[in-house]
Amino acid sequence: MNAGDPAGRSFAAAQWAAPVAGLAVALCGAAVYALASLLALPAQLAALLAVAATMLASGALHEDGLSDTLDGFGGGRTRERKLEIMRDSRIGSYGAAALAFSILLRAGALAAVAAPSAVLWALVAAHMAGRAAIPLFMHLVAPARADGLAAGVGIVPRETAVAALVIGGLALLPLGLTPALVAAVLLAAWFVVLRRLAERQIGGHTGDVLGTLEQGGEILVLLAAASLLQHQ
Secondary structure, eight states, X not given: OOTTSHHHHHHHHGGGGXXXXXXXXXXXXXXXXXHHHHTTOOHHHHHHHHHHHHHHHHTTHHHHHHHHHHHHHHHOSSHHHHHHXXXXXXXXXXXXXXXXXXXXXXXXXXXXXXXXXXXXXXXXXXXXXXXXXXXXXXHHSOBSSXXXXXXXXXXXXXXXXXXXXXXXXXXXXXXXXXXXXXXXXXXXXXXXXXXXXXHHHXXXXXXXXXXXXXHHHXXXXXXXXXXXXXXX
């Protein structure tokens, strides 16, 4: 598939639904958390099981991207070497550490939120808003490679990117006005930081970078929820 293929254009135009896919993943995690709570499991165990359920539902796609990106950015000295490492299926020390921290931070945040109803909205907000910026990233940042999935999709239309952002922004609102605003600011800052880092490190984006964008966004929303919802 390349940018001129109808399949590539169709996939790019369908990226408005990225946060909708996040909703399905979030509901899986919330269902597992609720079941674990009914079985009187401690919040920490329920949260770990919920994170595991979201990883299973998504095929750990974004977690794989996070670990590959950290291995490449941290382990390569040249742009070419970084991209080569990111294509290597083996996980290195940077990737392993990033994956461990991602799981621990998300599980810890959910355990802090604790109440199953609040966990539901925290997961929905995190997974939908965490994916909502992916189309905009693909619209604004050029692919780092001439081949691969990112290059095949091409540039996501502006209206598609805006639609995804609107859907993701609406998903934050059930958290409450203050948590939603805090999460939105954190997501915007993360977008700017990762864009600059990706352009400096490898000259653009790859599928792994997009996975990293989602993981960072998901973590930030959950941390905002943990900070602002746990006493409500």
